[in-house]
Structures are given as C-alpha cells and as structure tokens.
Amino acid sequence: MGRVFVVELEGRAYRCKFCKTHLARADDLVSRGFHCRRGKAYLFNNAVNITYGPLEERLMLSGMHTVVDIFCCCCGQIVGWKYESAQEKSQKYKEGKFVLERGRILDGVDSEFYIDTRSSLSDAEDP
Numbered sequence: 001m002g003r004v005f006v007v008e009l010e011g012r013a014y015r016c017k018f019c020k021t022h023l024a025r026a027d028d029l030v031s032r033g034f035h036c037r038r039g040k041a042y043l044f045n046n047a048v049n050i051t052y053g054p055l056e057e058r059l060m061l062s063g064m065h066t067v068v069d070i071f072c073c074c075c076g077q078i079v080g081w082k083y084e085s086a087q088e089k090s091q092k093y094k095e096g097k098f099v100l101e102r103g104r105i106l107d108g109v110d111s112e113f114y115i116d117t118r119s120s121l122s123d124a125e126d127p
Contacts, residue, residue: 043099
C-alpha cells in the first residue's frame with residue numbers, strides 16, 4: 001500500500017474516536033439530525049483521511065440510495081458512509097455528502113476534554 005499522508009485540519013475538527021485522526025471540519029457540518037443503526041449521525045459536505053468501500057444499494061428510512069462505507073485511513077475503522085446517489089427527488093441534496101456516525105467520532109469540544117459541570121453527590125455524601 002504506500003505511505004499514508006494525513007491531512008491536519010485547521011480550527012474545530014471532528015476526529016476518529018479510535019485513533020484521533022482528523023475527519024471533518026465543524027464548518028462543513030450540514031446537519032446533526034441523522035440516525036443510523038448504531039445511533040446518531042452527522043451529515044458533512046466534506047471529509048478527509050478516509051478510504052472507501054464498494055458501491056452498494058441501501059434501503060434507508062429516506063428511501064433507496066447508492067452509498068459507499070467510509071473508513072478511517074489510519075486505523076481502518078468504519079466511521080460512516082458517503083451518499084453517491086439518491087433515487088428520491090427530495091433526497092438529491094445528500095448526493096456527494098458524508099455521514100459520520102456520532103459514536104465513532106470525537107468533537108474537539110466534547111471529547112476527552114469534557115468536564116461534567118452538573119452538581120452531584122460526592123462519595124462521602126449519602127443521598
């Protein structure tokens with residue numbers, strides 16, 4: 001295979017949960033209202049540091065789509081899919097866009113730097 005050159009994104013970026021490789025910029029986020037088999041997902045205009053699986057027809061809640069699974073180029077974990085084409089006219093806006101599964105990505109704002117500021121009882125206190 002050859003050497004993998006990783007793109008480092010400027011500003012706030014979403015990263016692979018498994019190896020922390022940059023995948024998409026927050027500025028490219030289109031929608032947070034997507035769902036997949038494993039939970040929530042985000043739609044992006046662009047993604048980097050990914051490889052593609054084979055084309056396949058997939059029946060989704062919004063209709064039949066031609067998609068390719070996308071994988072992190074560094075660790076090989078599946079991180080989402082790319083819409084290649086949509087059959088429904090109302091779904092054409094998805095073509096060429098990327099879906100990253102929320103459970104497989106980290107946001108620079110809420111990843112390992114997350115601090116729980118909600119009040120809670122300490123170990124020494126009784127409820």
